[in-house]
Amino acid sequence: METGWIEALQAKMGEKMISSRSDLDTYSYDAAFGEFFPEAVVYVTNTEAVSEVLKIANEYKVSVTPRGLGTGLSGGDLPVHGGITLDMTQWPASVEVFPNDLVARVSPGTLTSEIHAEAEKHGLMYPPDPSSSNISTIGGNLAENAGGPRGLKYGVTKDYVLGLEVVTPEGEIMHTGGHTIKNVTGLDLTKLMVGSEGILGMITGATLKLIPKPAAAQTVMAAFSTMEVAGQAVSKTLTSGILPAKMEFIDQACAQAVEKYEPLGLPTNVEAIVLVELDGHPTAVQEEAEAVSKIMKELGGTNISQPQTKEDALNMWKARRLVSPATANIKPTRASEDATVPRSQIPAMMARLAEIREKYDLLLVVFGHAGDGNLHPNILCDDRDPEEIERVKQAIEEIFQSALELGGTLSGEHGIGTMKSPFLEKELGPVGVDMMKRIKQSWDPNNIMNPGKIFPDKGQRLILSRAVERE
Numbered sequence: 199m200e201t202g203w204i205e206a207l208q209a210k211m212g213e214k215m216i217s218s219r220s221d222l223d224t225y226s227y228d229a230a231f232g233e234f235f236p237e238a239v240v241y242v243t244n245t246e247a248v249s250e251v252l253k254i255a256n257e258y259k260v261s262v263t264p265r266g267l268g269t270g271l272s273g274g275d276l277p278v279h280g281g282i283t284l285d286m287t288q289w290p291a292s293v294e295v296f297p298n299d300l301v302a303r304v305s306p307g308t309l310t311s312e313i314h315a316e317a318e319k320h321g322l323m324y325p326p327d328p329s330s331s332n333i334s335t336i337g338g339n340l341a342e343n344a345g346g347p348r349g350l351k352y353g354v355t356k357d358y359v360l361g362l363e364v365v366t367p368e369g370e371i372m373h374t375g376g377h378t379i380k381n382v383t384g385l386d387l388t389k390l391m392v393g394s395e396g397i398l399g400m401i402t403g404a405t406l407k408l409i410p411k412p413a414a415a416q417t418v419m420a421a422f423s424t425m426e427v428a429g430q431a432v433s434k435t436l437t438s439g440i441l442p443a444k445m446e447f448i449d450q451a452c453a454q455a456v457e458k459y460e461p462l463g464l465p466t467n468v469e470a471i472v473l474v475e476l477d478g479h480p481t482a483v484q485e486e487a488e489a490v491s492k493i494m495k496e497l498g499g500t501n502i503s504q505p506q507t508k509e510d511a512l513n514m515w516k517a518r519r520l521v522s523p524a525t526a527n528i529k530p531t532r533a534s535e536d537a538t539v540p541r542s543q544i545p546a547m548m549a550r551l552a553e554i555r556e557k558y559d560l561l562l563v564v565f566g567h568a569g570d571g572n573l574h575p576n577i578l579c580d581d582r583d584p585e586e587i588e589r590v591k592q593a594i595e596e597i598f599q600s601a602l603e604l605g606g607t608l609s610g611e612h613g614i615g616t617m618k619s620p621f622l623e624k625e626l627g628p629v630g631v632d633m634m635k636r637i638k639q640s641w642d643p644n645n646i647m648n649p650g651k652i653f654p655d656k657g658q659r660l661i662l663s664r665a666v667e668r669e
């Protein structure tokens with residue numbers, strides 16, 4: 199980093215920049231762990247401003263950390279090398295729907311839920327639906343390749359991105375892809391950018407694919423006395439010729455936490471609850487809801503219900519969305535993982551998680567997207583207790599190891615960031631990591647974009663508190 203950059207940036211950005219220590223506090227953390235202060239925060243509201251900031255940063259070799267709404271769960275927003283945080287949240291929200299093309303053009307600071315609402319006005323749907331859709335930006339979703347409950351049937355963010363506007367680390371403005379559904383011109387830089395966690399450039403606009411909104415939807419809820427049988431119910435449904443839009447799983451501790459947080463009628467005396475949503479043509483949806491209810495019953499499911507009003511259905515899904523805030527209330531610290539396994543391995547992964555809970559004597563709760571194998575084991579703990587945190591670290595390492603041994607991945611949707619980077623090579627191997635590093639090096643020769651993410655810094659350990667540990 200060369201001196202003089204703060205002055206150069208101040209001269210260009212004026213009141214759009216802050217650098218006093220007290221103002222920077224808000225930018226020193228995100229929804230994951232660790233505390234790292236930027237040296238300046240710049241509020242950008244248009245592409246040209248992003249370009250100017252990156253040109254200065256590249257000239258002076260200053261780190262730049264893009265920031266949406268800070269809900270990321272892998273530490274992507276943390277300015278681990280200081281420098282500039284580029285705040286995208288003041289950028290005016292904009293969703294321009296082109297109904298005849300079934301696409302929407304959006305600005306980076308737009309809330310995902312605003313895109314859902316605008317698409318629906320045209321009878322269309324933007325399927326990716328992270329549970330954080332009311333509190334996260336599309337820029338953050340694109341950078342993390344966010345998923346969500348509808349991923350089972352409709353896929354994740356990358357499946358709906360047709361084109362991007364990107365500012366490169368050298369400050370050049372670039373357009374990838376376009377407005378068409380098909381496009382095979384050149385290398386697919388759109389796909390490379392989606393999920394790149396802010397290490398390859400700033401996303402300043404996107405063209406998204408929309409689909410017709412399904413005419414009907416029906417929710418089915420069932421409770422099970424054991425996790426194993428709940429896993430079997432998921433497998434049996436998925437091999438029965440029915441593809442639900444969503445298939446979610448909540449364990450007993452999560453259900454109890456939700457009912458304490460806001461009573462919504464979840465059964466709390468069972469080990470597992472499976473929530474299913476079918477969507478499509480009204481007649482097909484009804485038939486499928488009956489078939490799913492039958493499968494659940496045959497496997498010993500209880501409390502099987504199909505809400506008859508939209509409000510009741512929304513309440514059931516609200517209960518699922520409240521699992522995160524409700525469990526966060528139980529203990530001061532929550533380590534939220536998203537290890538993902540092939541669907542056939544869900545019962546095996548559930549068994550491994552039960553063993554890990556016993557072995558390390560931890561409050562390990564599980565919920566998540568059972569239909570696509572993306573479980574969310576959450577360890578509720580207290581980061582002021584070093585002995586407990588040591589057990590949590592070992593447990594998390596074992597969760598990662600189990601997912602990989604079962605043919606899965608470290609992250610289904612939260613990204614690698616700082617949280618999982620020490621484990622990257624375990625999944626990708628040295629050659630895979632090296633190829634990724636070479637891509638990063640050629641895009642960003644001065645390593646200014648979000649350094650310290652995806653690839654671990656030397657000696658980096660799992661971070662599980664705001665106070666940072668380095669060896």
Ligand SMILES: Cc1cc2nc3c(=O)[nH]c(=O)nc-3n(C[C@H](O)[C@H](O)[C@H](O)COP(=O)(O)OP(=O)(O)OC[C@H]3O[C@@H](n4cnc5c(N)ncnc54)[C@H](O)[C@@H]3O)c2cc1C
Pocket residue numbers: 228229263264265266267268269270271273274275286306327328329330333334335336337338339340341342343344345346347395396397399400401402522523611612648
């Ligand atoms: C309660 C809760 C529920 C959640 N549920 C889900 C879920 O169901 N599915 C899921 O996938 N995730 C979920 N998440 C995680 C999180 O919401 C997503 O990762 C989301 O995409 C982050 O968006 P954000 O605007 O908060 O981005 P941030 O957290 O601010 O940033 C995330 C990453 O994107 C980069 N970035 C942000 N904007 C840009 C940009 N314009 N250009 C380049 N890089 C950028 C940042 O540098 C960082 O690396 C949840 C989080 C919470 C707290």
